[in-house]
Amino acid sequence: MGQTITEKIFSDHVGHEVKAGEIIQCNIDMVIGNDITTPISIKAFEDSGVEKLANPDGFALVMDHFIPAKDIASANQAKISRDFAYKHNLKNYFDEKDMGIEHALLPEKGLVVPGDVIIGADSHTCTHGALGAFSTGMGSTDLSFAMITGGNWFKVPEAIKVVFTGKPGKHIYGKDLILEVIRLIGVDGALYKTLEFTGDTIAHLSMDDRFSLCNMAIEAGAKNGIVAVDDVTREFLADKDLARPSKEFYSDEDATYVQTLNIDVSKLDPVIAYPHLPSNGKSVTQAVTDDLEVDQVFIGSCTNGRLEDLRIAAKILDGKKVAQKTRLIITPATQKISLQAQKEGLVEIFINAGAVFSNPTCGACLGGYMGIIGKDERCVATTNRNFVGRMGDRSSEIYLANSAVAAASAITGKITDPR
Incomplete structure (x- = not known):
């Protein structure tokens, strides 16, 4: 029998063919830490x-x-990581001087590469699967084991093949595709499995779409999400000083999958995940019918804080004003994205519309700071989770959406179809 991409990546790393279900010890190409878990x-x-x-x-x-x-x-938590970085003279240490959300910053820096095995003590480490790498979140002690040994133990995951067909319609993005997958299979539908995203739709998806797609694989319980390398991937990597040579792997035609999920993207509307699970997906048409007023709109995070998201939002917000009773917070994923947004005039559009444009941070997404929502408040967010209390008060509500829906909703003060 043939192998999936994930099986081939692990086989390459251990030096012999492996199959789903095997327990292996494997060298790791990139271990990622952050100021919270490290x-x-x-x-x-x-x-x-x-x-x-x-x-x-x-x-x-x-x-x-x-x-x-x-x-x-x-501050004291951060000091622990800073002291460690200086003590070990870390080459790949990124702080306020070159800041960014880890899952946007590392691809930007060329530090995660096709064919890699990558782990991080952050569940959304699966984002990097968009580059044709195996990438997954693990615990802090798993991270320390990798720091000490250079590797870790893995159970090679079984795979679910997700086949997207058709060209996405207006304002249908990677965020909508993954919300539809989670709606169909649930938050544990891919538990400890690979979500392998395939089909002719992939050619229509930008790298930003693909990062968004793989980012939320964990919200279906998946061990990793992955997209095979193609010309879009190669173009994204072309100007990067890659940390390692790229290795491209492709699933065999006779590879084994435990499930195949077929989704016709041409029939898809923008998807809104209602509270309090990412699987509670509904069409934006339903959301408009429900006439849901919003107190805050947040555009950012490792899911949708990339340049394409800011461009989409700016096009909708240009010449418009944020509704009187609605707050709009926009957080770029990296400083490079922030600078480019300024060069393109996007930041001016946001501020003139009445938005707050912040520094790169994960703060609002996890209810830490820079966008906490209060009692009974409703927020449309381009983030990845809408659990009870995720962004603030436990009585608040989070509606997950793409950047176009978020921007349009900020203008009207209620969940709005941007098409």
């Missing part, structure tokens, strides 16, 4: 007595959740 990993690393990282160039530490620090506790 201090636990650092303590475990130091308690082990090991003095040097097994693969220092394969360890990236990105300060992105509460940077600049929001309070004394977050």
Whole structure:
């Protein structure tokens, strides 16, 4: 029997053919830490007595959740990571001077590469599967084991093949595709499995769409999401100084899948995930009918804080004003995206419309700072989770949507179809 992309990546790393269900020990190309979860990993690393990282160039530490620090506790938390970075003279250490949300920053820097095995102590590490890599989130102690040994243990996941067909209609993006997948199979429908995204639709998706698609694989319980390398991928990587040579893997025609999911994208409307699960997806048409007023709109996060998202929002907001009773917060995913948005005049459009344009941070997405919502407030967000209390008060409501829906809703003050 043939192999899936994920099986081939692991086979390449261990030096022999592996199949789904096998337990393997595998070298890791990139270990990713952040200011929230890495201090636990650092303590475990130091308690082990090991003095040097097994693969220092394969360890990236990105300060992105509460940077600049929001309070004394977050400042002290960040200091642990900073002290460690300076002590070990980390090459891939990114703080306020070159900041960004880790899952946008590392692809931008060429630090995650097709064919890699990547882990991070952040569940949305699966984002990097958009580059044809195996990438998954693990716990902080798993991260420390990789810091000490350069590898970790994995159970090779079974795969679900998602076949997207047709050309996406107006204002249908990667966010809508993954929300539809989660709506169909549920938040545990791909538990510890690979979601392999295929079909003729993929050729119509930008890299930003693909990052969004793989980012939310975890919201279906998946171990990883992955898209095979094609010309769009190669064009994205062309100007990057890649950390390693790229390796392209493709699933065999006779590869084994535990399930195949077929979705005709040409028939898809923008999808809105109602509270309080990403699987609670409904058509934007339903949301408009429900006449849902919104107190806040948030455009950003590792899911939809990329340049394409800002361009989409700016086109809709240009010459318009945010509704009187609605707040609009826009957070670019990296400083490079922020600079480009300024060069293109997008930031001026946002501010003239009445939006707040912030520094790159994960803060609002996890209800940390820079956009917390209050009692009984309703928010349209381009983030990845809408659990109870995710962005603030437990009585608040989060509606997940793409950037076009979010921008249009900010103007009207209620969930709006941007088409």
